[in-house]
Amino acid sequence: MRSKLITVFAAVAMAFVLVPGIVSTGFCDTASKETIKIGFLSSLSGPFAMLTRYSSPAVHMVIDNANASGGLFGKQLQLITRDDQGDPSVVAEKLTELKGEGCIAIIGPFMGANGRPANQWASTNNVPLVTCASPSLADRVHTNKYTFFTIPVQNAVAEVLYRGMLTRPLKSFYYLGSDIVNAHEMYDYIADKMKKNHPEIVNLGSVWPSISNVEFSNLISAALAKKPDVVISGQAGPGWAALCQQGMKFNLFKRARVVGSYALESAVTASFGKNYPEGVETTDWCPFWEQSKAMQDYLKAHLAVSKVYPADKGFELHLAALAVVAAMRKAGSAEPEAVANALENLSFDSPVGAVHFNDYDHQLKIPIWYATSGYSKEFPIAIGVHSIKYGDDVYPSKEEILALRAASK
């Protein structure tokens, strides 16, 4: 009797496992044969999972819109998602799964260290990858045929911060960084350029807490002791939220200008509601408060789908999805090689206007705003109340990239 019960239980358990699997693999689902599969390597778990709510809808919107218009080449688009867990060691495995599923192009990964293994995978697997990881200049210098970048290169972001800081009188600055490559690159760029062009501006130094650090009281106190005009932050996400919380306790935002990037990322500002520090100066490339029709349409669509305001990171993925769809239209084909070729020099419309990929470094050139945080009656969260828009000239030129490439050989 007991063994019969065990057998029945095991059979029911197997049914629960196998039936959904059979249905999803297409064994009895003919519709999947009619779709064009696009891979999405997201971070559904791990240290970057907090951005999922802001990133997934931004990608799905593009796919859903394309399908609502009849799809492409008589087929619907199907987004296949995998979770890289924020872990570089599983990126290749997940990308291989997506390729095995029949994905003709892949969007993502979206954070930091996951970019390099993804770029290497794309070059050896001949699948176009449109990513918003890899902000480092080195990734542009050593790019390959199949990888394309929607996140602005770090040098461009640093250039905007540099120019933006100089729009007001500046005597000194201090860098409260983060012990990651991007933060070091940003500091080196700004510090070198200040030293070269404005030797009268004093560099008061820098400090490099670990990326997982959440205790900034020492660092804020040490920074304020030097009486800088500007404190540049290399923090983002939970680290930036902690820095804001503690900074407000130490009157940091009243005693110095605070400058950073991703500081108006709605994934962070939304959690503060009406208590976000005002006057923070930051780069931004998804200024949802801008009144252009395209941006307002994007804002309304994003709110309708996700109930949250758009974030920079989600916007980078939105651009990646737009790029993949535009490339297929340009190629007239859903073959990976044709899509990769079509992505070269591709131009397409976006919520920030017409954008295009450079052929020499596969960088998508998007405008970058230098915005100051504040509030308006229209929005329940902090927005950029004063914004300066910077264009293509902040990006490294073709000559610079080619020179760096030649020097690295």
Place this chain on the structure above:
Amino acid sequence: MVNAEKSPVAPAQLLAQLIVGIGGGMVLFLMAAGVSIIVSGMNIINFVQGAFFTLGALLCFTLAQILNFWWALLLGPLVVACLGVLAEFLLRPLYSKSILYQLLVTMGLAFLIIDGMDTIWGREIKVVSLPDYLNTTTPVFGIDFPVYYIFIIAVSGLIALGLWLMFEKTRLGMVFRAIVNNRPMVGCLGINVTLLFTLMFAFGVWLSGVAGVLMAPIIGIDPESSMSMLFSMMIVLVIGGLKSMKGAFFSALTVGMVNAVGSLFLPWFYALIPAALMIVVLIVKPQGLFGKREG
């Protein structure tokens, strides 16, 4: 590395920085004390402690919205302690087993709690606001010192004093110390060691809950950062001695103050300071500054 201008540090600034470091150290102590109690009395390295810390912070977020910060400070750690009791029930079969089983189960519990927090609260960063009277500053040696940090130092100090009084001056503390020194003998004396283990575990977890609630208004709460909190606790314990409450106290203060001074004089190596301190202690005195050599 870009050369930056070096300016001398005024004595008043150094003193102010040390006070800031004490504040940071006191919170570290609360986090580490909980682990230390559990390791000392039960020989269990509790990998769930970081998750309990974050749970305390998230409960503060919710309770502060529904009630207020003070109720969150009172109720949050109690809820965390109750969950600690449940966790202890799961660990009971492993008391006599190899430490590897304990590590695996506590790690598994930690991931379970982290996923539970993700499910209940979502993955977005949470931020807690303070009452206005705690959200102000007072001048200390020329810097605007947050009143809330003085509050943290005061609460942590009271808890540290309470712990010392409990362990040194009460019968319960005497029994706890006896269990640390000779558990089988205590059992032979007719004392309910199982119940005391549960109390000890719950109390250790309660301390992490208190640390989580106190830290909630000064961090961005993210369940995924639970394990990095645990590593901070472990560094303090390794330096002070895994089974020494006194060691946890002094090493937490030391780490806090060394970090504070390091941010002034060694900013380029700030991320390495706690680990470097730990390495030095391990070389000089592997059992920790206040630990006893075993075996």
